[in-house]
Amino acid sequence: MEGLEDGRLLVRAEDTLLGEVVEMPVDMVVLATAMVPAADTEQVAQLFHVTRSEDGFFLEAHPKLRPVETATDGIFLAGTCQGPKDIPDTVAQVSGAASQALGLLQRGSVLIEPITAEVLPLRCVACGLCVEVCPFGAIEMVERRGQKLAEVNPALCKGCGLCVAACRGKAITLHGYSDQQLLLQLGALLRPAELVAIG
Ligand code: SF4
Ligand code: SF4
Known part of the structure; x- marks a missing residue:
């Protein structure tokens, strides 16, 4: 002033x-006084694998196309957990989130991604890198016949391929996108002479 x-x-x-x-x-x-995320926001985000914005608030899956959804199926956002907003905006968002949740429950079944990752047990050395990089919390370390290895939950996997790229031992493959399948697709696209040049 x-x-x-x-x-x-x-x-x-x-x-x-x-x-x-x-x-x-x-x-x-x-x-107007400043607003910061609730103290347990990080803990909740880790629990439900919800991403956060630079300011620390929960982040929607897409600001225009999926404003109340998160990257985790079945987890919806409403209110100031997403950032400062007034009461009318909050009420509108709550209605949207409730409709989305209701639609999910009424369908009675959930469609999952057809392209998911799979761990090749004999190659896995249980380094845990894939667990760290998966943004959807779809991989966990399990014990099978005395051997520790990574396992993908196909219901959570979105087929992003990050784990495939991260695994140094090539112990994870994406259904329909194995190295062999990609090479065969290239072989169908390229002339034999070009294949020889690449090989
Ligand atoms: S990154 Fe590869 S080797 Fe490491 S735990 Fe995951 S699947 Fe196994
Ligand atoms: S493909 Fe993506 S979503 Fe699926 S397990 Fe790998 S990192 Fe997670």
């Missing part, structure tokens, strides 16, 4: 987008 101009309050501030100091006479100044 800089004082008075023609009996009105004069606000002096920096417009960070323009990089200029601006002044404007106003009738009233309302200061």
